[in-house]
Amino acid sequence: MKVTLSKNPKNKPDVSSLGFGKYxxxxxxxxxxxxxxxxxxEIVPYAPFSLDPSTCVLHYGQGIFEGLKAYKNEKGEVTMFxxxxxxxxxxxxATRMCMPNFDIDLVMxxxxxxxxIDESWIPSAPGTSLYIRPTLIAKDEMLGVHPxxxxxxxxxxxxxxAYYSTGLKPTKILVEEEYVRAPLGGTGEVKxxxxxxxxxxxxxxxxxxxxxxxxxxxxxxxxxxxxVGAMNIFFVIDGVVKTPALVGSILAGITRDSVIKLLKYExxxxxxxxxxxxxxxxxxxxxxxxxxxxxxxxxxxxxVGVLGMHGKEYIINNFEMGxxxxxxYDRLTGIQCGREKDIFNWVTAIN
Ligand code: PLP
Ligand code: COI
Numbered sequence: 187m188k189v190t191l192s193k194n195p196k197n198k199p200d201v202s203s204l205g206f207g208k209y210x211x212x213x214x215x216x217x218x219x220x221x222x223x224x225x226x227x228e229i230v231p232y233a234p235f236s237l238d239p240s241t242c243v244l245h246y247g248q249g250i251f252e253g254l255k256a257y258k259n260e261k262g263e264v265t266m267f268x269x270x271x272x273x274x275x276x277x278x279x280a281t282r283m284c285m286p287n288f289d290i291d292l293v294m295x296x297x298x299x300x301x302x303i304d305e306s307w308i309p310s311a312p313g314t315s316l317y318i319r320p321t322l323i324a325k326d327e328m329l330g331v332h333p334x335x336x337x338x339x340x341x342x343x344x345x346x347x348a349y350y351s352t353g354l355k356p357t358k359i360l361v362e363e364e365y366v367r368a369p370l371g372g373t374g375e376v377k378x379x380x381x382x383x384x385x386x387x388x389x390x391x392x393x394x395x396x397x398x399x400x401x402x403x404x405x406x407x408x409x410x411x412x413x414v415g416a417m418n419i420f421f422v423i424d425g426v427v428k429t430p431a432l433v434g435s436i437l438a439g440i441t442r443d444s445v446i447k448l449l450k451y452e453x454x455x456x457x458x459x460x461x462x463x464x465x466x467x468x469x470x471x472x473x474x475x476x477x478x479x480x481x482x483x484x485x486x487x488x489x490v491g492v493l494g495m496h497g498k499e500y501i502i503n504n505f506e507m508g509x510x511x512x513x514x515y516d517r518l519t520g521i522q523c524g525r526e527k528d529i530f531n532w533v534t535a536i537n
Contacts, residue, residue: 190230211343215296218339241326248283272320375434411461417484428456429445429457
């Protein structure tokens, strides 16, 4: 693989100022799809791309992305969490968006090289990691609405801390009763750019009302919980952990899947089902809505302290991280950071 090293390595940010997705490492991976086939991947210095103003992705949003993380564990080893699952999901998404699939083994090998080159950027303080953002964009220069012929795949890396500025403090989530994220038959289960663009207005309105994100409801009846802006959602109702079933409009989160497997392993009852807003407010009124939390690569396991529903604020578990949420946070981050045994074979070392 061709590697061009940066001649101007950047200063690294202080670990306390990381936040999420603000800093980028010295190198990136680029792989173009031209004339019906993939060129070899290349590692190049991190730098802006030049795109013709007519480039497809800029107009019609034919683009998808992924999010996964690399960690430096206590032994100094660099590992990734379930990377193959992200690339499998990305290829499925590519098919839905009329984009070409790529060779997962080739991309995994190239990513490992990239991580070795930028290894000094991987933070090791608790709660920090290196966020990996693979992206695939349509590159044809034309204004007709049809699938592009040429594409660019790239991976950039960003040292990160907590996704929410509140850190591990519970978040406030507003149940969104007007706007919807994705109808059945749409692209809800794909990590395509347009889903996120379409979500911005509701998120912005919610933030002005003091909430961090919105909880989307199903597009047909506006009745059943689906997911949050950047994470899947779980409700602990009377000791049973419930999460919306994957009906096609929800992203099949890799953290969600990990949470379900961890719960089963711990012997805690878990159900993938339909959860209506009525069920949530009834459970709350009966004192049975024990905990609410989100799961995601960026969000990890994120406690929800307030659900805004029907114009009221429902305070969950005294605005504290609950027992099951804490257990899952410890187990998941323990496996990710190498503190706990990798019983599910989720961790991939880069060497
Ligand atoms: N739902 C949405 C809309 C997301 O953007 C994400 C983040 O990737 C998730 C759920 C969680 O998915 P994962 O656990 O694979 O990161
Ligand atoms: C992720 O968790 O990887 C996400 O993609 C969430 C968000 C930053 C879009």
